[in-house]
Amino acid sequence: MNRGAAAGADIWDERARRPGLHAVLSGRWTPEQCAEVDREQKELIARLLPDLTRDRVLDLGCGVGRLTAWLSARARWAVGVDRSAEMVRRAARALDGRSALAIRSGIDELPFADGSFHTVLAVFTLQHLTDDAVFRSSVREMGRVVTPRGGRVLIVDGHNPSAVPRDVSSATTSTVTRPIPAYGDLAAVAELTHVEELTYAGDRYHVQLWRTT
Incomplete structure (x- = not known):
């Protein structure tokens, strides 16, 4: 996954040895819980974004490529981006032979032209950008x-009903949940058309679907 300075790439390189979603979530999640959440997330994406067949899709903080590979079967082209070199290597193997590729990059400075993608996803990604400046730059890049x-633009992050960010980091994962208004830098290019709150394996998350106008 793509992370802020508080969580160095070496942490995620180490976690890349784990399969699928378990490579990203904290140690309190069991592999079985991760598999359940993975299924629920894919059902959610299929419901909110049912028409990807003509789209160029960008998966930010792609980790080992679990969603990028799945999206590649539904979209015209899928690109996964992650800051961790090991995550990108794992993702590239998962994407071999598919209409997709994995690129190593920070999401606060993406190597793509304006308007390159029809659909951009950040699933369990922005909440790990603990530096506020990096977070804001990343949100602006998504809009760009x-x-x-x-x-x-589809965002799935830790739900925070309070008015201020909340640090919920674990020993192995740096995580800050932010209130929905914190994502407001997208307002320059989009309007909020859908917000849905879901519960996954005992933790609460919010889901935002932004649509450009």
């Missing part, structure tokens, strides 16, 4: 690389 009319 999505197509200006009819583009979509």
Whole structure:
């Protein structure tokens, strides 16, 4: 996954040895819980983004490529981005032979032209950007690389009903949950069209679908 300075890439390189979603979530999640959440997330994405067949899709903080590979079977083209070299290596193996590729990059400075992607996803990614400046830059970059009319940005992050960010880091994962208004830098290019709150394996998350106008 793509992370802020408080969680060095070496942490995620180490976690890349774990399979699928278990490579990303904290140690309190069992592999079985991760498998359940993985299924629920894919069902959610399929419901909110049912028409990806003509889309260029960007998966930010792609980890070992679990969603990028799944998206590649549904989209015209899928690109996964992650800061961890080992995560990207694992993702590249998972994407071999698919209409997809994995790129190593921070998401606060993406190597893509304006409007390059019809759909941008950040699933369990932005909550790990603990530096506020990196977080804001990343949100702005998401708005920059999505197509200006009819583009979509899907965010799944830890739910925080309070008015201020909350640090919920574990021994192995740096995590800050932010209130929904913190994502407001997307407002320059998009309007909030859908917010849904879900419960996964005992932890609460919010889901935002932004659509460019």
